[in-house]
Amino acid sequence: MNYADDSLMLHTDLYQINMMETYWRDGIHKRKAVFELYFRKLPFGNGFAVFAGLERILNYIQNCRFTDSDIAYLRNEVGYKEDFLAYLKNLTFSGDIYCMEEGELVFANEPILRVEAPIAEAQLIETTLLNIVNYQTLIATKSARMKQVIGDQTAMEFGTRRAQEMDAAIWGTRAAFIGGFSATSNVRAGKIFRIPVSGTHAHALVQAYQDEYKAFKSYASTQTECVFLVDTYDTLRSGVPNAIKVAKEFGDRIRFKGIRLDSGDLAYLSKKAREMLDEAGYKDTKIIASNDLDEYTIMNLLAEGAKIDIWGIGTKLITAYDQAALGAVYKLVSFESENGVMEDTIKLSGNPEKISTPGQKRVYRIINNENNHAEGDYITLASESITQEPLKMFHPIHPYLNKVVTNYRAIELHQQVIKNGHVQIQTPELTAIQIKVKENLKFLWNEYKRTLNPEEYPVDLSKACWENKRNYIEKMKAKANQN
Numbered sequence: 460m461n462y463a464d465d466s467l468m469l470h471t472d473l474y475q476i477n478m479m480e481t482y483w484r485d486g487i488h489k490r491k492a493v494f495e496l497y498f499r500k501l502p503f504g505n506g507f508a509v510f511a512g513l514e515r516i517l518n519y520i521q522n523c524r525f526t527d528s529d530i531a532y533l534r535n536e537v538g539y540k541e542d543f544l545a546y547l548k549n550l551t552f553s554g555d556i557y558c559m560e561e562g563e564l565v566f567a568n569e570p571i572l573r574v575e576a577p578i579a580e581a582q583l584i585e586t587t588l589l590n591i592v593n594y595q596t597l598i599a600t601k602s603a604r605m606k607q608v609i610g611d612q613t614a615m616e617f618g619t620r621r622a623q624e625m626d627a628a629i630w631g632t633r634a635a636f637i638g639g640f641s642a643t644s645n646v647r648a649g650k651i652f653r654i655p656v657s658g659t660h661a662h663a664l665v666q667a668y669q670d671e672y673k674a675f676k677s678y679a680s681t682q683t684e685c686v687f688l689v690d691t692y693d694t695l696r697s698g699v700p701n702a703i704k705v706a707k708e709f710g711d712r713i714r715f716k717g718i719r720l721d722s723g724d725l726a727y728l729s730k731k732a733r734e735m736l737d738e739a740g741y742k743d744t745k746i747i748a749s750n751d752l753d754e755y756t757i758m759n760l761l762a763e764g765a766k767i768d769i770w771g772i773g774t775k776l777i778t779a780y781d782q783a784a785l786g787a788v789y790k791l792v793s794f795e796s797e798n799g800v801m802e803d804t805i806k807l808s809g810n811p812e813k814i815s816t817p818g819q820k821r822v823y824r825i826i827n828n829e830n831n832h833a834e835g836d837y838i839t840l841a842s843e844s845i846t847q848e849p850l851k852m853f854h855p856i857h858p859y860l861n862k863v864v865t866n867y868r869a870i871e872l873h874q875q876v877i878k879n880g881h882v883q884i885q886t887p888e889l890t891a892i893q894i895k896v897k898e899n900l901k902f903l904w905n906e907y908k909r910t911l912n913p914e915e916y917p918v919d920l921s922k923a924c925w926e927n928k929r930n931y932i933e934k935m936k937a938k939a940n941q942n
């Protein structure tokens with residue numbers, strides 16, 4: 460039997476539904492749970508990450524309802540009983556979600572998103588939320604990292620053909636745009652998200668005509684904006700001269716926008732090609748480079764004085780080539796007890812970095828008013844207020860690393876995006892999110908933004924949050940020892 464693929468409700472791990480059943484049969488499924496989503500280590504050795512994924516999360520939550528085919532599948536193929544299926548059939552997401560804005564800079568071990576919901580519902584959505592945030596944030600971060608190196612020059616996203624399937628191409632393209640890429644070759648992403656689409660042509664065009672000059676001529680006869688790919692046979696002996704020849708022949712009938720280099724020594728070839736274009740009077744014609752580029756090759760090419768104006772980047776961006784996963788997790792930090800009181804929860808680990816921080820929390824960015832730069836992020840318990848001045852910040856794992864900040868402002872990074880299951884915000888235009896990333900980066904000292912070995916940006920706990928964590932560690936260890 461085939462089941463219609465008509466919802467995302469089963470886009471979760473089986474264990475979530477099994478746990479939901481346990482909670483439901485035990486009658487605790489409606490008890491309020493607080494889960495926080497965060498990652499433990501910044502990707503790519505970068506000094507910051509860029510959060511992306513909220514738009515898709517909101518779409519998902521809005522459509523959170525099991526369809527008939529979902530229920531039929533769970534009944535026929537997984538074997539849940541009718542009473543539990545009846546509960547699932549009527550379920551919608553009824554909780555609250557607090558989240559950073561897309562484009563916010565985010566660091567290790569701070570909650571990006573917080574879910575406050577009946578535990579069964581909060582559990583159900585874990586896998587999808589992680590799936591979305593882990594990928595989109597990874598690609599937005601890779602894109603922003605590349606853009607830090609590229610600076611004000613243009614970066615074009617070329618990755619669809621190499622992406623891990625279609626969803627990755629589409630949402631990865633969106634994340635790449637958030638991180639600072641200007642355009643994509645993926646026309647569907649252009650249609651869905653209104654990302655500018657742009658492109659040149661492939662080697663196949665030249666091969667099809669078996670003659671570079673003829674191929675460029677046919678292209679120029681049919682396209683008004685022309686970027687010629689000049690490396691099919693010999694970049695400097697035939698590619699660039701043929702591009703110039705055709706541009707001259709067509710004159711005002713085309714816009715000779717550029718040439719693309721896709722192999723060989725891109726520094727050397729770009730310099731020579733620039734000379735040839737300039738000599739022929741095409742000073743405004745751009746040089747586009749592609750071929751397995753990443754932030755390191757680009758850094759090298761810039762250091763070599765390459766005359767490249769536009770960077771076309773595919774594989775190493777869309778697949779997050781040097782780090783396949785962000786590793787974000789979703790942890791229960793507080794749960795309603797039998798008598799209706801919220802009690803903090805903790806996950807212990809032999810590795811101090813993996814011990815979760817109990818309690819519902821708030822995250823603030825502390826901006827020094829004197830220099831308008833971020834001193835770090837400050838995590839408090841939700842019950843605390845942050846009015847005390849001066850502010851003592853200390854490292855959560857090495858508390859002797861601390862500092863006192865006096866003249867500052869504290870910007871809360873979470874906003875409520877879902878209330879009782881309903882979306883509370885208007886999602887911003889994609890361009891506005893991209894601009895936000897740029898603005899956010901201005902608050903960061905260069906030491907945190909450099910590509911190689913950036914300084915570690917402080918993410919500190921308030922005293923109350925830290926003491927709460929220490930108390931819970933001791934309490935749970937003592938309990939474990941009694942058993």
Ligand SMILES: Nc1ncnc2c1ncn2[C@@H]1O[C@H](COP(=O)(O)OP(=O)(O)OP(=O)(O)O)[C@@H](O)[C@H]1O
Nearest residue numbers: 721722723724725726727750751752756759760763
């Ligand atoms: N001047 C340069 N400095 C640093 N890296 C470069 C330079 N020129 C090219 N590269 C990079 O080096 C790699 C070149 O790869 P490789 O030599 O395998 O391919 P190629 O020159 O494209 O040859 P092919 O014709 O097989 O495609 C690419 O990642 C490219 O971006």
Ligand SMILES: O=P(O)(O)OC[C@H]1O[C@H](OP(=O)(O)OP(=O)(O)O)[C@H](O)[C@@H]1O
Nearest residue numbers: 617661662721749750751752772773774
């Ligand atoms: O190198 P990337 O960063 O992944 O960028 C995308 C690559 O895709 C194309 O090559 P491909 O060999 O697929 O097609 P082509 O025949 O047009 O060169 C293009 O020429 C780029 O080299």
Ligand SMILES: O=C(O)c1cccnc1
Nearest residue numbers: 617644657658659660771
């Ligand atoms: O338009 C291009 O030049 C392009 C598109 C996809 C992949 N590589 C290059």
